[in-house]
Amino acid sequence: xxxxxxxxxxxxxxxxxxxxxxxxxxxxxxxxxxxxxxxxxxxxxxxxxxxxxxxxxxxxxxxxxxxxxxxxxxxxxxxxxxxxxxxxxxxxxxxxxxxxxxxxxxxxxxxxxxxxxxxxxxxxxxxxxxxxxxxxxxxxxxxxxxxxxxxxxxxxxxxxxxxxxxxxxxxxxxxxxxxxxxxxxxxxxxxxxxxxxxxxxxxxxxxxxxxxxxxxxxxxxxxxxxxxxxxxxxxxxxxxxxxxxxxxxxxxxxxxxxxxxxxxxxxxxxxxxxxxxxxxxxxxxxxxxxxxxxxxxxxxxxxxxxxxxxxxxxxxxxxxxxxxxxxxxxxxxxxxxxxxxxxxxxxxxxxxxxxxxxxxxxxxxx
Amino acid sequence: xxxxxxxxxxxxxxxxxxxxxxxxxxxxxxxxxxxxxxxxxxxxxxxxxxxxxxxxxxxxxxxxxxxxxxxxxxxxxxxxxxxxxxxxxxxxxxxxxxxxxxxxxxxxxxxxxxxxxxxxxxxxxxxxxxxxxxxxxxxxxxxxxxxxxxxxxxxxxxxxxxxxxxxxxxxxxxxxxxxxxxxxxxxxxxxxxxxxxxxxxxxxxxxxxxxxxxxxxxxxxxxxxxxxxxxxxxxxxxxxxxxxxxxxxxxxxxxxxxxxxxxxxxxxxxxxxxxxxxxxxxxxxxxxxxxxxxxxxxxxxxxxxxxxxxxxxxxxxxxxxxxxxxxxxxxxxxxxxxxxxxxxxxxxxxxxxxxxxxxxxxxxxx
Numbered sequence: 037x038x039x040x041x042x043x044x045x046x047x048x049x050x051x052x053x054x055x056x057x058x059x060x061x062x063x064x065x066x067x068x069x070x071x072x073x074x075x076x077x078x079x080x081x082x083x084x085x086x087x088x089x090x091x092x093x094x095x096x097x098x099x100x101x102x103x104x105x106x107x108x109x110x111x112x113x114x115x116x117x118x119x120x121x122x123x124x125x126x127x128x129x130x131x132x133x134x135x136x137x138x139x140x141x142x143x144x145x146x147x148x149x150x151x152x153x154x155x156x157x158x159x160x161x162x163x164x165x166x167x168x169x170x171x172x173x174x175x176x177x178x179x180x181x182x183x184x185x186x187x188x189x190x191x192x193x194x195x196x197x198x199x200x201x202x203x204x205x206x207x208x209x210x211x212x213x214x215x216x217x218x219x220x221x222x223x224x225x226x227x228x229x230x231x232x233x234x235x236x237x238x239x240x241x242x243x244x245x246x247x248x249x250x251x252x253x254x255x256x257x258x259x260x261x262x263x264x265x266x267x268x269x270x271x272x273x274x275x276x277x278x279x280x281x282x283x284x285x286x287x288x289x290x291x292x293x294x295x296x297x298x299x300x301x302x303x304x305x306x307x308x309x310x311x312x313x314x315x316x317x318x319x320x321x322x323x324x325x326x327x328x329x330x331x332x333x334x335x336x337x338x339x340x341x342x343x344x345x346x347x348x349x350x351x352x353x354x355x356x357x358x359x360x361x362x363x364x365x366x367x368x369x370x371x372x373x374x375x376x377x378x379x380x381x382x383x384x385x386x387x388x389x390x391x392x393x394x395x396x397x398x399x400x401x402x
Numbered sequence: 403x404x405x406x407x408x409x410x411x412x413x414x415x416x417x418x419x420x421x422x423x424x425x426x427x428x429x430x431x432x433x434x435x436x437x438x439x440x441x442x443x444x445x446x447x448x449x450x451x452x453x454x455x456x457x458x459x460x461x462x463x464x465x466x467x468x469x470x471x472x473x474x475x476x477x478x479x480x481x482x483x484x485x486x487x488x489x490x491x492x493x494x495x496x497x498x499x500x501x502x503x504x505x506x507x508x509x510x511x512x513x514x515x516x517x518x519x520x521x522x523x524x525x526x527x528x529x530x531x532x533x534x535x536x537x538x539x540x541x542x543x544x545x546x547x548x549x550x551x552x553x554x555x556x557x558x559x560x561x562x563x564x565x566x567x568x569x570x571x572x573x574x575x576x577x578x579x580x581x582x583x584x585x586x587x588x589x590x591x592x593x594x595x596x597x598x599x600x601x602x603x604x605x606x607x608x609x610x611x612x613x614x615x616x617x618x619x620x621x622x623x624x625x626x627x628x629x630x631x632x633x634x635x636x637x638x639x640x641x642x643x644x645x646x647x648x649x650x651x652x653x654x655x656x657x658x659x660x661x662x663x664x665x666x667x668x669x670x671x672x673x674x675x676x677x678x679x680x681x682x683x684x685x686x687x688x689x690x691x692x693x694x695x696x697x698x699x700x701x702x703x704x705x706x707x708x709x710x711x712x713x714x715x716x717x718x719x720x721x722x723x724x725x726x727x728x729x730x731x732x733x734x735x736x737x738x739x740x741x742x743x744x745x746x747x748x749x750x751x752x753x754x755x756x757x758x759x760x761x762x763x764x765x766x767x768x
Binding site: 156165166168211212213225227229230232234235236237238239240241242243244246247248250264320321323324325327328329330331332358360361362363365366367 | 522531532534577578579591593595596598600601602603604605606607608609610612613614616630686687689690691693694695696697698724726727728729731732733
């Protein structure tokens with residue numbers, strides 16, 4: 037109750053309602069400070085299913101999870117977010133139908149939908165706001181697309197926020213401050229501070245991809261132009277699309293971040309050298325974030341991170357060299373254990389949280 | 403009660419105890435969700451006094467405040483923190499006695515003591531941990547020095563955290579995310595995120611003074627050595643002591659940050675040029691912090707900020723140019739309205755918070 041801010045009687049009423057609706061099960065007795073017996077509740081794993089999508093810059097990952105946030109079936113396809121909301125969300129909806137069919141679940145068992153997108157999202161509404169790379173999405177309210185099709189809450193957040201949330205809930209629930217850095221086609225981060233996602237005033241928090249690359253004069257004509265319209269951004273030097281550009285210029289046949297990863301895995305010297313350099317550049321931005329936030333865990337994910345150890349090695353090297361000793365004394369720097377599932381897993385937790393949220397519960401069970 | 407996480411009955415018991423001890427007054431009826439009449443409580447302004455100290459790199463600011471956190475009398479003296487805890491805290495204790503005498507208050511009316519120091523402090527204990535510039539303080543538990551002298555809670559925190567807290571509580575209590583940047587002899591920051599101070603895992607959060615200056619190769623032999631032992635830190639180029647170094651090299655007779663400020667105010671060309679450059683450099687670090695945290699208000703304080711508009715002009719220029727449009731759309735960049743009183747005001751609020759804290763209340767009123 038301390039965590040919810042609700043009085044005992046209000047909470048009991050809500051739990052009763054959730055229980056009657058078949059959402060809850062008791063997970064064991066916990067100690068009580070008031071002398072009355074108390075229990076720990078969780079959503080019943082089989083009380084329904086969640087539909088989840090992680091929309092990246094160049095791919096869409098969809099999944100169906102149980103109410104315990106475990107992914108049961110998932111699907112991944114290449115698709116550019118620049119196709120716009122109608123095409124991309126239309127494809128997500130089609131993939132959702134296929135996942136339901138594969139899992140043998142009817143649509144009326146869907147209890148919640150969670151969507152991650154590669155840009156800032158207004159907290160509360162799920163409206164995309166001034167995204168640097170999501171052509172055609174500015175001002176689009178993502179949940180509206182699904183409202184007619186399913187009778188359940190629909191929530192949206194920035195992809196990196198969901199990845200941070202997923203890793204925090206699954207792997208480090210007891211750490212108060214976690215920084216998740218995504219190095220894929222684009223570069224971004226998600227911040228769990230004090231155990232909760234930090235969105236910032238406009239939902240723009242975590243934007244480390246478009247800070248100017250350290251050691252570079254971003255007003256110089258030599259600074260590479262970024263997808264966001266500025267020049268010399270970290271992403272314009274160390275993002276997957278920047279590596280595609282540089283490897284293409286060096287005569288290699290690459291078109292996507294996956295191609296870059298394949299080239300690195302084949303041991304190509306140019307690709308390995310560029311990825312290592314990207315790791316050091318990214319490490320400089322990450323080190324500054326570590327100095328500012330003093331997290332206890334730094335999780336690195338995204339396609340480039342999982343290519344090989346080169347990227348995270350560069351990040352570790354620079355972070356430990358550049359941040360204050362105190363800030364790195366107990367800092368762990370790890371590869372994202374959830375990998376490509378971090379986004380959809382975080383989306384599941386976002387939705388499960390909402391199902392426990394008083395406002396949602398009131399609306400659903402009234 | 404939502405804000406405290408306490409049940410209604412527990413809170414009522416605690417309020418009753420505080421009321422019986424004469425700490426509380428009712429500040430007006432508020433609406434109640436439970437149908438019972440409810441009131442807003444605040445600490446009685448005349449229920450006692452608070453003793454506060456803001457220990458900077460080269461000065462000590464002490465103050466006596468009422469229980470409403472308004473400073474009644476204060477005193478400022480030059481003193482280097484590198485004199486060590488015995489000398490500096492001994493002087494603080496002497497200044498406290500003088501403030502009590504000036505205000506005509508006996509020592510047994512002191513309800514709480516709050517101390518700010520220019521380095522990281524472990525949350526909960528008030529122990530100084532690995533401070534870059536506080537020679538002789540590492541591992542020192544600040545509150546212990548005062549425990550014998552006064553029968554009240556003693557709390558300590560990093561000076562920039564208290565400045566951020568003070569500005570937030572007094573001037574922007576409704577803003578959720580506030581970034582306070584101090585540009586004095588040293589450079590640092592304090593973060594109010596989600597309405598509360600963010601300390602980080604080791605109390606090291608907010609360290610923007612020792613991130614490498616943007617656009618500089620900190621491994622180059624030309625990078626200036628910093629007080630923290632590294633090279634090329636932002637503070638080593640834009641801090642007050644760095645300006646003293648550069649102005650001295652240019653033939654000017656300056657020894658302290660106050661001297662630099664005086665030279666700027668006299669219109670000296672070298673001093674103005676260096677301060678403007680410092681503002682732009684600092685602006686680069688600040689812009690990156692704005693991109694990462696997306697605060698809605700950026701408060702700039704410290705001696706250099708108040709010299710003239712040059713510093714904040716440079717910060718504004720670079721922040722609005724370098725941060726994402728979304729992150730700066732509603733961002734206000736302002737000079738610290740509390741000025742030199744920001745630290746002691748924040749210290750007063752830290753102590754007043756503790757007097758309402760269940761753990762403190764339980765210990766004091768049992």
